[in-house]
Amino acid sequence: MLGSTHGTLTTDSRRARVIACGEQPSPVVHGRPADVDDLDVSGRPLYAGVPDLDRFFRPESLAVIGASDAEGRPNTGITRQLLAWAERVGARLHPVHPTREAVFGIPCFPSVADLPEQIDLAVLLVADPLPVVEQLAEAKVKFAVAFASGFAETGEAGAEAQARLAAAVRRSGLRLLGPNTNLNAFENFREDLDGPAIALITQSGHQGRPVFALQELGIRLSHWAPTGNEADLETADFISYFSERPEVGAIACYVEGLKDGRSFLLAADRAARRGVPVVAVKVGRTETGARTAASHTGKLTGADAVVDAVMRQYGVIRVDGLDQLQDTSALLARARRPLADGVAVYSISGGTGAHFADLATEAGLNLPQLSAGKQDELHQWIPDYLNVANPIDSGGHPVGDWRGRKIIDAILADPAVGVLVCPITGPFPPMSDKLAQDLVDAAEQTDKLVCVIWGSPVGTETAYRETLLGSSRVATFRTFANCVTAVRAHLDHARFTASYRSPFDEAPRTPSPSFRKARALMRPGQALSEHAAKLLLRAYGIRVPREQLVTSAAAAVRAAGLVGYPVVMKASGGEIAHKTELGLVKIGLTSASQVRDAYRELTDIARYEGVDLDGVLVCQMVERGVEMVVGVTHDDLFGPTVTVGLGGVLVEVLQDTAVRVPPFGEVQARDMLTELRGRALLDGVRGRPPADLDALVEVVMRVQRMALELGDELAELDINPLMVLPRGQGAVALDALAVCGPGPDGRHGTDTDVNQPPF
Numbered sequence: 131m132l133g134s135t136h137g138t139l140t141t142d143s144r145r146a147r148v149i150a151c152g153e154q155p156s157p158v159v160h161g162r163p164a165d166v167d168d169l170d171v172s173g174r175p176l177y178a179g180v181p182d183l184d185r186f187f188r189p190e191s192l193a194v195i196g197a198s199d200a201e202g203r204p205n206t207g208i209t210r211q212l213l214a215w216a217e218r219v220g221a222r223l224h225p226v227h228p229t230r231e232a233v234f235g236i237p238c239f240p241s242v243a244d245l246p247e248q249i250d251l252a253v254l255l256v257a258d259p260l261p262v263v264e265q266l267a268e269a270k271v272k273f274a275v276a277f278a279s280g281f282a283e284t285g286e287a288g289a290e291a292q293a294r295l296a297a298a299v300r301r302s303g304l305r306l307l308g309p310n311t312n313l314n315a316f317e318n319f320r321e322d323l324d325g326p327a328i329a330l331i332t333q334s335g336h337q338g339r340p341v342f343a344l345q346e347l348g349i350r351l352s353h354w355a356p357t358g359n360e361a362d363l364e365t366a367d368f369i370s371y372f373s374e375r376p377e378v379g380a381i382a383c384y385v386e387g388l389k390d391g392r393s394f395l396l397a398a399d400r401a402a403r404r405g406v407p408v409v410a411v412k413v414g415r416t417e418t419g420a421r422t423a424a425s426h427t428g429k430l431t432g433a434d435a436v437v438d439a440v441m442r443q444y445g446v447i448r449v450d451g452l453d454q455l456q457d458t459s460a461l462l463a464r465a466r467r468p469l470a471d472g473v474a475v476y477s478i479s480g481g482t483g484a485h486f487a488d489l490a491t492e493a494g495l496n497l498p499q500l501s502a503g504k505q506d507e508l509h510q511w512i513p514d515y516l517n518v519a520n521p522i523d524s525g526g527h528p529v530g531d532w533r534g535r536k537i538i539d540a541i542l543a544d545p546a547v548g549v550l551v552c553p554i555t556g557p558f559p560p561m562s563d564k565l566a567q568d569l570v571d572a573a574e575q576t577d578k579l580v581c582v583i584w585g586s587p588v589g590t591e592t593a594y595r596e597t598l599l600g601s602s603r604v605a606t607f608r609t610f611a612n613c614v615t616a617v618r619a620h621l622d623h624a625r626f627t628a629s630y631r632s633p634f635d636e637a638p639r640t641p642s643p644s645f646r647k648a649r650a651l652m653r654p655g656q657a658l659s660e661h662a663a664k665l666l667l668r669a670y671g672i673r674v675p676r677e678q679l680v681t682s683a684a685a686a687v688r689a690a691g692l693v694g695y696p697v698v699m700k701a702s703g704g705e706i707a708h709k710t711e712l713g714l715v716k717i718g719l720t721s722a723s724q725v726r727d728a729y730r731e732l733t734d735i736a737r738y739e740g741v742d743l744d745g746v747l748v749c750q751m752v753e754r755g756v757e758m759v760v761g762v763t764h765d766d767l768f769g770p771t772v773t774v775g776l777g778g779v780l781v782e783v784l785q786d787t788a789v790r791v792p793p794f795g796e797v798q799a800r801d802m803l804t805e806l807r808g809r810a811l812l813d814g815v816r817g818r819p820p821a822d823l824d825a826l827v828e829v830v831m832r833v834q835r836m837a838l839e840l841g842d843e844l845a846e847l848d849i850n851p852l853m854v855l856p857r858g859q860g861a862v863a864l865d866a867l868a869v870c871g872p873g874p875d876g877r878h879g880t881d882t883d884v885n886q887p888p889f
Contacts, residue, residue, distance in 0.1 A: 170634075170637040170638060170639060170793060170838065171637075171638045171639055171641055171838050172769070172770075172838045172839070172841045173841070174392050174769070175392060175396065176396075176634045176637055177396070177634070178366070178370060178393060178396040178397065178400075180370045180371055180374055180400070181305060181363070181367045181371055182371075183273075183305075183368070185273060186250075186251060186272075186273040186305070186315075187315070188219050189219070189221045189250035189251040189273070190220075190222065191221060191224070191247055191249050191250050191251070192212065192216050192221045192222065192223045192224065192250065192251050192252075192253065193224045193225075193226055193242070193245055193249045193251070193252045193253070193271070194208075194209055194212055194223065194224070194225050194226060194233075194252075194253050194255065195242065195252055195253065195255060195256060195262055196226070196254065196255030196256045197209045197225030197226060197227055197233045197238065197255065198227065198230075198233065198255070199233045199234045205255045208253075208277070208313060209225070209233060209234065209255070211313055211316060212253060212313075212316060213234060213236075214318070215316040215318075218318070221250075222247070223236065224236075224247075224249070225238040226238065226239050226240070226241065226242060227239075227240070228240045228241065241265070242262065242265040242266060242268075242271075243268070243269065245269065248270065249266075249271045249272070250271075250272050250273060251271075251273045251274070251275070252266055252273070252275070253277075254275060254276045254277065256278065257278055258278065259274075259276040259278055259295060259308075259309060260291075260294060260295050260298055262274075263299060263302055263304070263306070264298060264302070266302060266304055267298075267302030267304060270303070271304050272304060272305070273304060273305050273306075273307070274305075274306050275306070275307045275308055275311060275315070276295075276306060276308035276309040276310075276311070276358075276361075277308060277309070277310075277311060277312065277313075278309045278310070279309065279310045280310075281295070281309045281310055281359050281361070283310055283359060292309065292359060292361050295361050296361040296362060299361060299362045300362075306361055306362040307355070307356075307357065307358065307362075307363050308361065309358060309361060310358040310359040311356045311357065311358030311359075312335040312358075313335075314332065314335045314355075314356040315354055315355060315356060317342065317354055319345070319352070319354075320345045320351075323345065323348060323349070324350065324602075325464055326350070326377065326379025326380070326463045326464055327351055327352035327353075327378055327463065328349065328350070328351050328352070328378075328379065328380050328382050328459050328460065328463050329351075329352050329353045329355075329375065329378045329382070330342065330353065330354045330381075330383075331354075331355045331357060331365055331368045331369065331381065331382070331383045331384070331385075332354070332356050332357070332383070333356075333357050333358065333360075333365070333384060333386045333387070334384060335356045337384040337411070337452060338354060338382075338384055340452045340453065340456045341382050341452070341455060341456045341459060344459075344460055347599050347606075348599050348600065349460045349463070350377075350463075352375070352377050352378055353368075353372065353375075353378075355368040360389045364389040364390065365383060365385060365388065365389070365394065365397075366389070366390065366393035366394045366396065367393075367397070368381075369381055369383070369394075369397035369398065369400070369401055369408060370396075372406070373397075373400045374400075378406060378463075379406075379407075379462070379463030379464060380406065380407045380408075380459045380460075380463035381401065381408045381409070381459075382409050382410075382455055382456070382459040383408065383409065383410040383411070384410075384411050384413075384452075384455070385411065385413065386413045387414070388437075388767055391440075391765070391767040391769065392768070394440070395440065395444065398441075398444035398445070398446050399444055399632050399633075399634060401444075401445075401446075402444050402445045402626070402627060402630050402632070403632055407445075407459075407462040407463075407619070407623050408445070408446045408447065409446075409447045409449060409458045409462060409619070410446055410447070410448055410449070410455075411448075411449055411450065411451070411454075411455050412434075412437055412441070412448055414434050414437070433765050433767075435789060436767070436768055436771055436789055436791065437767075439771075439788070439789040439790060439791065440768060440791050443790055443791065443794060443798060445623060445627065445630065447462070447619045447622070447623060449619075453612060454612055454615050454616075457607055457612040457613075457615070458612075458615055458616040458619050460605065460616075461579075461581075461605045461617070461619070462616070462620055464602060464603075465605065465620050466577055467624055468548040468549065468579065468620065468621055468624050469545075469548050470545060470546055470547060470578075471496050471548055471621050471625075472497070472498040472547045472549070473495045473496060473497050473547070473548070473550075473551060473617065474497070474498075474500070474520055474521075474522065474541050474544070474547045474550050474551070475487050475497065475520060475521035475522065475552075475553070476522045476524070476537070476538070476541055476550060476551070476552045477521060477522070477523060477524070478525065478526040478529060478554075478561075479523065479526070479555070480516070480517065480521075480523040482555050483521030483522065483553070484521065485610070486521065486551065486553050486583075486610055486613075486614075487520075489610055489611065489614050490551075490614050490617075493614045493618050495614065495621070497520050497521070498520060498546045498547070499519045499520055500518065500519055500520050500522075500541075500544060500546075501544075501546075504540070504544050505518050507540050508522065508537060508540055508541075510536075511524075511536050511537050512524050512525065512528060512533075512537065513525055524537060526558075526561065529565040530560070530561040530564055531564075534564060534565060535568045535572060538568055538569060538572040539572055539575075542572060542576050542578050548578055548579065548621070549578065549580075549581065549617055549620075550578065550579070550580050550581065551581045551582075551583070551613060552565070552580075552582050553582075553583040553585065553610065554566070554582060554583060554585060554586075555583075555585040556585055556586050557586050557588075557591045557593060557594075559591075559593070562591075563592065563593045563597070565593075566582070566593040566594070566598050567593075567597055569582055569598075569604060570597055570598065570601040570603070570604050573601060573604045574601070574603050579605065579617075579620065580603065580604050580605070581605045581606075581613055581616075581617060582604055582605070582607070583606075583607045583609070583610060583613050584598060584606055585608070585609075594606070629797070631795060631797070633794045633795050633798070636793070636795060637792075637793035637838075638793075638838060638839075642670075642835060644669045644670045644671065644835070644836070644839070645839045645840075647669040648666055648669040648670065648836065648839070648840060649840070649843070651665055651666050651669065652840070652870045653870050654843070654870055654871065654872050655870060655871070655872050656704055656869075656870055657704045657705060657868070657869045657870070658867075658868040658869070658870065659702045659703050659704045659744045660700065660702045660703075660706070660865060660866060660867070661702045661747060662704070662744075662868070663866035663867060663868040664677075664863065666836075666866070666868055667849065667863050667866055670832045670833070670835060670836045671832055672829055672832050672833070672849075672863055673860055673861065673862050673863065674863050674864075674866075675749045675750035675752055675863075676692075676693045676694070676749070676750040677689075677693060677748060677749035677750060678692065678693065678748050679702060679744070679745040680729075680745055680746055680747075680748055681746070682729075683726045683729040683730060686699065686725050686726065686728075686729045686746060686748050687725050687726060689748035691722075693749065694750065695719070695721070696718050696719055696720045696751045697748055697749060697750065697751055698715065698717045698718075698747075698748075698749040698751050699715075699716045699719060699725065699728045699732060699747065699748055699749070700714060700746070700749065701714035701715075701732045701733075701736050701743055701746055701747075702743060702744055703741055703742050703744055704742070704744070705741060705742060706741055709865075710779060712735060713731075713735050714732055714735055714736065716731070717751065718751065725748070729746055732746055733746065749864075752853050752855075752862050754855065754856065755821065755853040755854050755855040755856070755861075755862075756811050756812055756821045756854045757777040757778035757850075757851035757852070757853060757854075758774065758775065758776060758826060758851065758852045758853075758854050758861075759773070759775050759776070759777030759778075759787070759848065759849065759850040759851065759852065760772070760773070760774050760829055760830055760833050760849045760850075760852050761773045761833075761847050761848045761849060761850070762833060762837045762844060762846065762847035763846055764845060764846075764871075765791070768791045769791070769792075769841070770792060770837040770838065770841065770844075771789050771790070771791050771792075771837075772789070772791075772792060772794075772830060772833055772837055773787050773789050774787065774788055774799075774802050774803065774806075774826075774830050775787030775788065776806065776808045776811070777849075777851040781850055786807045786808050787806070788801075788806060789802075790802055790834075792834045792837055792838050793834070793838065794834065796827060796831060799827045799830045799831055799834075800823070802830065803823065803826070803827075812826070819857060820856065820857045821855070821856065821857065822854055822855055822856060822857050822858060822860055822861060823854075823857075825854065825860045825861040826852070826854045826861050829852060829861050833847065842871045842872075843870060843871050844870065844871065845870060845871040846867070846869040847866070847867070847869075848866065848868075849865070849866050850865055850866075850867075851864050851865060852864070
């Protein structure tokens, strides 16, 4: 584990703190010391090694601690299953029990120390694995599995017990799966299936059953990692390992909580670099789901909006249901890279085609209209009165003879079509049998994806069970919705990986010149005044209006003359979060008398409200532009996050924002803008000019750099509004709020700082 149990590094471990305070870093990256190039400017790792889990999944020697063959004992059933599994994988199994001479006829050893050879994997069938872990360390065992429950999933006392177990594992040098795990890793995997496989990771064993059952439909499964409480080995370790396995075509995950945010980012990055799809159900979209997940696994679920953003950022496909997990994983494991993003819908019914086309279009799939020439070609075999523009309606009869294959081949030959979807809402033999066979035969002759939706609720038909499921080249679904979800994931993932560049390769490793300027402004444990917050922005090159901080009415008049009328006047103090609501903002002031009156009114309101001021800001008035918000907050799991969205006084009502976790590149910053519902405002509406998107993106990138360098010292930043001016004119931070985190020793600020009221 890196840093705290929430997955974020402590302030002292950050690179910025190391450089500023002269401390020596000593982080560890997945079991090996990290050199300086392994850390970004915040002190977080840029690299995670891939654990060598070959001997876990395929051990040569296996010890079962607490083995039993006594009837009625739980350990007996587990021992029997492990015996069968060891035989399948070719492992030598050694039972260990202090009072038995043999178990199932195999000689039993009284202790770990008495084992006759080096052990690859030890399975612990004991209530308290801690003493055994220490014995395994002395015997230099590589891997262990702890089934025992009663750890972090049970509350504070269990969490403390798990922490002791995790510490012992770190000292031992072995790698541990569990505790609170099960036998899923030792299931009977079918060896007669070929083609790319699905590797499965689950934190609740039962939730992986639907994916495991795909083997009965002819879809290969290569591994199952039931991670349990993740005292040591975690979801990220298995994602990294599976991403390197040549037989793995996709990774399916059921995740209740992530142990370490940065480890997950690095693992997802590894999968993205290699083009291996990761499909995940992540529990915790609702407060109830998050609370249940935490009580089950003892891990922090994390703010769901951030988790969602992280998955998009690294190309992880998030789905909601286990049926979607199995269907999407199955498609992505076996589908080849698409040659085009166009989806053609072919059916025997106009109603069926129209229904599916509606769902597909609403989901964002591209259903291109076929060319006039292609439509003429199809009308050789399909009556002229039927629509073949896309969706293509055959009317039914042509699928029963030689014309059916001609139609399918013609559609697949269109260069705009990358995916053919044929919904068959119910069986109608013999034509449906012929249609299914034609689709399978065509799929074998093309590099394009062929999908079939078999809508019959029975599912015992020969065309479905034998013809469609017997083909590794046809993706077969039972529902329209799952087909749409899987096809969209396939096309989206292909686009994502084609242009993916790892943000860790270009992440800053040393502080910028802005860092020391900014750090001098920080006041541990305090909120900065608007004036101080804007100084922080200026330190990172973010433009603010012309303005002056004044402490008298006369100075305000002089400042207005220098800034230029009209001006805005605002009270500036560290404890003012919502100035507008308190009447502490005056806009459109055009004369010296208005400035004097405004100064007196602002200071009177502040005294009445008991608000301490460091002065009054006299600011340039900037009117023409789109009001946006750019900010920084801290997530307990992933650390600093950067948010951009529509700003202004209605920001909390609109809640139109996009989030990313640093590090990220300019492409991701621009992608954030495309996620906004109000994106059109930036392009110019109702005669307004387009906004300066380049300037907005630059602000986002500079704020990200600030978040990385200041890390825990900057608890919160809110630039609202950031006025994005017309194209080519830049962006101006009209207001800013900054909250400092505690200092490196946990201290808070004193009264002698930039926020101290001068009057």
